Amino acid sequence: MRPLPFYKTTRSSIQNPPKTISVLLLLHRTRPKPKKKKKKSKFSSTMDFQTKAMESIKKYLGIAASIAATAMLVRTIVNEYLPHELRIIVNSAFNKLFGRFSTNQTIFIQKTEGLTSNKLYEASNTYLCTRISTNMRRFRVSQNENKNSLTLSLVDGEELIDAFQGVEYKWKLICKQKNQRMDRNWDFSSASEVRWYELTFHKKYKDVTLNSYLPHIMEKAKEIKAVDRRLKLYMNENESWSQIDLQHPATFETVAMEADLKKTILEDLTRFVERKEYYKKIGKAWKRGYLLFGPPGTGKSTLISAMANYLRFDIYDLNLKEVQKNSSLKRLLVGMKNKSMLVIEDIDCSIDFKNRDMDKKNQSDLSHHDEISLSGLLNFIDGLWSTSGEERIIVFTTNYKEKLDRALLRPGRMDMHIHMGYCVPNSFRILVSNYHAIDEHPMFEEIEGLLKEVEATPAEVAEQLLRSEKVDVALEGLIQLLQEKRNDGQGNKGNGKDDKDEKLVVVEKKEEGGLESSAEDHETEVVVGAVNC
Ligand SMILES: Nc1ncnc2c1ncn2[C@@H]1O[C@H](COP(=O)(O)OP(=O)(O)OP(=O)(O)O)[C@@H](O)[C@H]1O
Numbered sequence: 001m002r003p004l005p006f007y008k009t010t011r012s013s014i015q016n017p018p019k020t021i022s023v024l025l026l027l028h029r030t031r032p033k034p035k036k037k038k039k040k041s042k043f044s045s046t047m048d049f050q051t052k053a054m055e056s057i058k059k060y061l062g063i064a065a066s067i068a069a070t071a072m073l074v075r076t077i078v079n080e081y082l083p084h085e086l087r088i089i090v091n092s093a094f095n096k097l098f099g100r101f102s103t104n105q106t107i108f109i110q111k112t113e114g115l116t117s118n119k120l121y122e123a124s125n126t127y128l129c130t131r132i133s134t135n136m137r138r139f140r141v142s143q144n145e146n147k148n149s150l151t152l153s154l155v156d157g158e159e160l161i162d163a164f165q166g167v168e169y170k171w172k173l174i175c176k177q178k179n180q181r182m183d184r185n186w187d188f189s190s191a192s193e194v195r196w197y198e199l200t201f202h203k204k205y206k207d208v209t210l211n212s213y214l215p216h217i218m219e220k221a222k223e224i225k226a227v228d229r230r231l232k233l234y235m236n237e238n239e240s241w242s243q244i245d246l247q248h249p250a251t252f253e254t255v256a257m258e259a260d261l262k263k264t265i266l267e268d269l270t271r272f273v274e275r276k277e278y279y280k281k282i283g284k285a286w287k288r289g290y291l292l293f294g295p296p297g298t299g300k301s302t303l304i305s306a307m308a309n310y311l312r313f314d315i316y317d318l319n320l321k322e323v324q325k326n327s328s329l330k331r332l333l334v335g336m337k338n339k340s341m342l343v344i345e346d347i348d349c350s351i352d353f354k355n356r357d358m359d360k361k362n363q364s365d366l367s368h369h370d371e372i373s374l375s376g377l378l379n380f381i382d383g384l385w386s387t388s389g390e391e392r393i394i395v396f397t398t399n400y401k402e403k404l405d406r407a408l409l410r411p412g413r414m415d416m417h418i419h420m421g422y423c424v425p426n427s428f429r430i431l432v433s434n435y436h437a438i439d440e441h442p443m444f445e446e447i448e449g450l451l452k453e454v455e456a457t458p459a460e461v462a463e464q465l466l467r468s469e470k471v472d473v474a475l476e477g478l479i480q481l482l483q484e485k486r487n488d489g490q491g492n493k494g495n496g497k498d499d500k501d502e503k504l505v506v507v508e509k510k511e512e513g514g515l516e517s518s519a520e521d522h523e524t525e526v527v528v529g530a531v532n533c
């Protein structure tokens with residue numbers, strides 16, 4: 001017999017056990033001995049194995065989750081309550097410990113760095129607005145005063161997944177109220193809130209992130225801002241520029257001109273902005289000149305606005321009558337920003353430009369030394385000014401190309417000469433589609449026939465089209481105007497000053513002496529879209 005636990009075993013007690021003990025003894029004796037189990041395999045069946053495996057996984061996941069939760073809790077407490085120095089020590093210990101197990105790396109992009117704003121944060125903000133999906137659980141929507149479309153953005157704590165060159169990036173915006181315990185080094189600004197982005201990616205893509213992804217975001221943000229920003233129209237008063245928002249709605253779609261010419265100009269502008277490296281290589285200032293000529297009301301100013309809207313360039317409308325001296329002119333030109341257009345309208349009459357010989361005389365005459373002159377303007381545009389900025393377009397307009405000084409027309413000065421002519425059937429179709437949104441009408445045939453006979457400017461045609469919202473009434477008015485012109489004989493083709501066989505002409509002076517020795521490098525004359533009348 002085996003001794004009972006906790007009972008003092010004496011001979012007499014064994015022989016005469018107390019009553020309760022006897023019962024227990026009985027029970028103890030009568031309890032069937034546990035049968036020895038046959039040795040089985042550890043897992044009786046596959047099911048058993050799977051269940052055990054699941055249980056173990058659950059157990060370990062549970063442990064891992066509770067470790068992570070505890071770690072997060074400790075970390076929060078540390079960040080909230082510990083003094084700065086201690087916090088750094090504890091945090092770096094945490095990072096060392098958990099960093100070993102993590103394959104990810106996280107970059108913090110704070111809104112402010114010290115007192116200044118962080119450009120990378122601003123760029124990320126702009127960039128991420130374009131990456132938000134409307135399928136996200138939560139996102140912010142706003143509408144800017146200057147924009148027609150809605151802007152979507154991230155909300156605090158929401159994650160956004162982005163991809164770049166096959167790498168996945170996780171973005172998260174964090175906003176925190178600043179409190180006294182918050183690290184003073186964290187944010188010096190007076191804002192009551194601190195914000196930052198957390199950018200997480202696999203650590204093997206650290207180099208791609210720093211060398212390609214972040215620069216890509218900066219570049220994209222620049223492009224987005226360029227499209228969003230309001231264009232400015234600068235005008236000179238005395239020696240300084242004053243600015244207003246440029247709100248001219250003209251686009252290349254709405255400018256009424258011959259299709260081939262339009263295409264040529266568009267391609268030329270696009271090539272110009274894409275050729276930064278080429279200009280650098282040939283050692284030429286990154287600028288391009290356009291001379292727009294044609295009768296009043298043919299769309300020269302409209303085309304300038306369309307060019308500015310297309311390139312997203314500000315316009316500097318230089319009134320030369322306001323400028324007395326060459327030195328003032330230089331000051332104004334130097335004050336221009338990059339990515340801008342210098343426009344001098346009616347160059348032939350905006351200043352009493354004597355011919356260049358007179359200019360030379362003036363320069364030798366001390367009394368006229370600083371007086372504004374054509375050579376002063378051209379030399380400055382070609383010389384110092386060109387090298388002080390980038391991406392500049394210069395546009396001169398005139399109603400009388402033949403009156404212009406030869407210096408203005410010489411090759412290399414104005415790269416393209418664009419003739420804006422009277423309204424032709426093609427331009428009429430664009431105008432009528434702009435104003436009345438129609439492509440066909442029974443009266444078109446008569447109008448187009450009349451336009452081939454008489455000279456009417458697009459401005460005149462546009463004015464008629466605007467007279468009534470009813471297209472029939474407007475077109476009848478236009479027919480009447482064109483018939484009157486024909487009957488008067490004044491506007492008949494062949495009589496006017498703008499008597500040309502070609503409605504639209506581009507005379508392009510190609511760049512000379514470029515390193516790229518191709519046919520392009522020779523001076524060429526291109527006639528585009530000649531429409532015989
Ligand atoms: N080619 C065109 N395409 C579209 N609209 C035009 C065109 N030409 C003229 N218009 C209309 O006529 C108006 C006057 O045109 P714009 O001021 O562009 O002519 P301009 O050639 O600059 O004249 P000016 O020589 O007198 O300065 C514009 O506001 C526009 O409504």
Ligand SMILES: [Mg+2]
Binds near residue numbers: 300301345397
């Ligand atoms: Mg004009």
